[in-house]
Amino acid sequence: MDLDLALVRAFVTTAGTLHFGRAAEELNTSQQALSKRIARLEELLAVRLFEREGGTRLTEAGERFLPAAREALAAGERAIAAATGAVPVVRIDTWGHLYAPMRTVAQAVRAFGPVRLEPGPGRDWPSVAQALLRGDTDLGFGRVHPLPGGREAELTQRLVRLEPVDAVVGPSHPLADARALRPDDLRDSTLWCPAELTRLDFLRRFADAFRITRRQDGPNLGLDHLVQHIRADAACFTLFPADAPLPDHAGLRSIPLVEPTPLYAWSLAWREPSRHPLLDTLLRGFTEAGRARRWLDYTPQRDWLPDTDHAKLAAHSGLGLGVVDNGRQDDASSRP
Structure with a gap:
């Protein structure tokens, strides 16, 4: 046949x-x-x-x-x-640009095979979700969270990376010389949010969970603006992925957070009815990269995730995608 x-x-x-x-x-x-x-x-x-x-x-x-x-x-x-001789194209919109989402995609792309990605300019998760629902893009990559009206239920999500975040402070911050910090140590500091706080779900939930009441937000004017603000204000700190690059000339301190270590959840999202024919190939690439680099290591006694991320973690653990509770002790030097 x-x-x-x-x-x-x-x-x-x-x-x-x-x-x-x-x-x-x-x-x-x-x-x-x-x-x-x-x-x-x-x-x-x-x-x-x-x-x-x-x-x-x-x-x-x-x-x-x-x-x-x-x-x-x-x-x-x-x-x-x-x-x-053509290379299949997959349109992918990313968001959370200050956190450099494409560095994670780039590490997974080696396992994709002959697939050409066409990056799109996602403003934030709500805008990318709309693009996926309209069929304007094939795949989204960033941190997903609940949307008004439960619109995210119309999309399929796959957790692919849990990345530790550091506290980033200027050279004159009182805690600048610390080798590691607990989130509780930051209660007397001001959390700087490089966009309106209502749009920054992770930072808002972190501040609420660890009772950081001093918060400032402003327009997202890029990484240089963020660096200048933190460097100039001795009371401010922000959170930044441990693996994301900061400018070498910035003079900032990136200090590991422990007891617990906050994790930033990166996910893929797509609309199942418009599932791209090569999506399974892409998912295998992320899975292979994640296993090799321990992207989904998680220990409840050591790490912190927002409540909204726990359901995704449990669901993907049940799928056998490499989420593990490895029982490691809190140690900034052993983080993935």
């Missing part, structure tokens, strides 16, 4: 929407033509892939067929690229 990839694509799109009308719109065809393709595929396979009474849903055979069907489409894309 030879599988017609046009029929397979019709099945995968319909499985993603569970609605023949919306699937036909995505494929730019009529609902009648789509139904004929699905019927032809079911005839070739001699199995029923969809139940159509009382709403559209996959049969057991359809559930079994779906992962392999997606792989078949991805293999077809790779075959076309190999024959034509």
Whole structure:
């Protein structure tokens, strides 16, 4: 039996929407033509892939067929690229630009194979979520958090990295000479937020959790502006990923936080009905990089995550994606 990839694509799109009308719109065809393709595929396979009474849903055979069907489409894309010399394009929007999200993507990209990423200018998570829902981008990368109206429920999320954050202070800050700090040590300092605090979910939750009442926010004018503000104000500190680069000339101190160590959760997000054929390849790349670099190491007695991130951690731990409780002792020098 030879599988017609046009029929397979019709099945995968319909499985993603569970609605023949919306699937036909995505494929730019009529609902009648789509139904004929699905019927032809079911005839070739001699199995029923969809139940159509009382709403559209996959049969057991359809559930079994779906992962392999997606792989078949991805293999077809790779075959076309190999024959034509073209490189498949995946549009990816990132946010949290001060924290340099593309450095994590770059470390995972080596495992992608022949895939070309097309970065997009995401302003923040709400704007990227809207772009994903509209179909303006294929993939989002950054820190996800609850959105008004629960709009994030329409998107699929995959936790890929938990990154320790440091306290960054200027040379005249009273704690500038510390080798390590506890979050509680910062209560007499002012948390500088390089954007409106209502848009910075992680910093707001950190300040609430550790009762840091002195907070300042302002417009996001880039990394240089952040550096100048911290360097000039001896009372201020901010949080910055331990692996993210600060300018060499800044004269700032980046001090590890311990007991507990706050972790910044990086995730991928996509819209399942518009799932890119090469998404599974990309996910494998992030998984391989994460295992090699221990991106998902987590110890409850040592680390801190906002409450909203715990559900993602538990869900992805259950998927066997490498989230571990390794029982290490609190030690700034042993952090991932």
